[in-house]
Amino acid sequence: MNSPLAYGDIKAATERAAGHIRPVTLTLFDPGAIRTAHRDPLDDRDPAPCNVWAAMEFMQHTGSFKARGAQNFIQAHKEAGTLPQTGVTxxxxxxxxxxxxxxxxxxxxxxxxxxxxxxxxxKVDKLRAYGADVELVGDEYAEAAEACAEFARTSGALASHAYDHPLIAAGAGTLMEEIHQQLPQVDTVVVAVGGGGLFTGVATAARHHGVRVVAVEPENCRALNAAIEAGHVVDVPVDSIAADSLGARRTSTMARHAAQQAGVPSFLVPDEEIVKARRALWDHRRLAVEYGAATALAGLTATGGYVPQCEENVVVILCGANTDPTTLTPRPLS
Structure with a gap:
């Protein structure tokens, strides 16, 4: 998919999604929970903390933001009469x-x-509970994608995509519309990036509203960061604790274009910081999120991450919670 996403695509997705998805909930972190940039040393006033909200998108249908894009994709094809009897894949x-x-x-x-x-x-168990036919292929997303493309060719099923499709990205962008509607004073949105569907939608809507977007990826799943660095989409190795949701071998052309258009800062965080951020959400908020969601928070808490200015209004998107909650607590000693 090579065409840039437009804000009009997101407005259309917003209309389609109305009544079908759960509006996002925003919750404010404790004051001082996130460090801020230093003031001018000649300014002797007490520094005002930044204001950081969590966008609790893991409470969405199916446990992640992906429900937005899927709903837009299916609804658009239903409207066009292009949903085949052989289904979708x-x-x-x-x-x-x-x-x-x-x-x-x-x-x-x-x-x-x-x-x-x-x-x-x-995730496999939940898929089967939704009635899906599940095929497990290869060790990486890219191998599963190849098998899916072959199945679509031979079966006639309508091929969807995890991130590289304008209807999917536009659906994800409805999240930014809700954030801006609830918090018009938002300055910055921090988003974890895998293939780039959520990022593309959020960045496109954010640019329309004059909101900064910060992209965060695991150090060893850096598809967008590598594309920004190279000036074009490239393949990258995939090796991270968050690879199950952020493990795309390459980002989309739409995502690279959105990053270029908006001048998006890109940050990489090590797996140990992702683990710490996920555990902190559990220990201090009792929020059980997946590693991909914690990656966004790690972009604020890890050394070398994004440092907000004093009084900056920041929203960090917690994008999914399809995780094993038993990994959040230490195992008892034997």
Whole structure:
């Protein structure tokens, strides 16, 4: 998909999604929870902390933001009369497949989902509970995607995509519309990036509203960061604790274009900081999110991450919670 996403695409997605998705909830972190930039040393006033909200998008249908794009994709094809009897198919690390299966089930359409064999069991089990046909192929998303494309060619199923499709990205952008509607004074939105569907939608809407977007990726899943650095989309190695949701081998051309248009700062965080951020959300807020969601928060808490200015209004998107909650607490000593 080579065409840039437009703000009009997001407005259309917002109309389609009305009544079908859960509006995002914003919750304010404790004052001083996130460090801020230093004031001018000649300014002797007490520094005002930044204001940081969590966008609790993990409370969305299917446990992640992906429900927005899937709903827009299915609804748009329903409107156009292009939903085939053979159903829809998608390759996914888990979350996009769950969203596709959920949206398809609402229209009584068959969904066939291809996942890598490394996909978490919790996501596989939920897919089957939605009635999806599940195919486990290869060790990475890219291998599952190849098998999915072949299935679409031979079966006639409508091929969706986890992130690289304008209807998927536009649906994800409805999240930014809700954030801006609830918090018009927002200055900055921090978003974790995998393939780039959420990032593309959020960045496109944010640019329209004059809001800064900060992109955060694991150090060893840096598809967008590498594309920004190279000036074009490139393949990257995938090796991170957050790879099940952020493990795309390459970002989309739409995402690279959105980053270029908006001058988006890109930050990389190590896995240990992602683990710490996820554990902090559990310890201090009792929020059980997946590593991909914690990556966004790590972009604010890790050394070398984004440092807000005093009084800056920041929203960090917690994008998914399809995770095994038993990994949040230490194992008892034997």
């Amino acid at each position: 998608i390759a996914s690390g888990g979350n996009a497949g769950l969203a596709c299966a959920w949206a398809a089930a609402q229209q009584r359409v068959r969904a066939t989902v291809f996942l890598p064999t490394t996909a978490p069991a919790v």
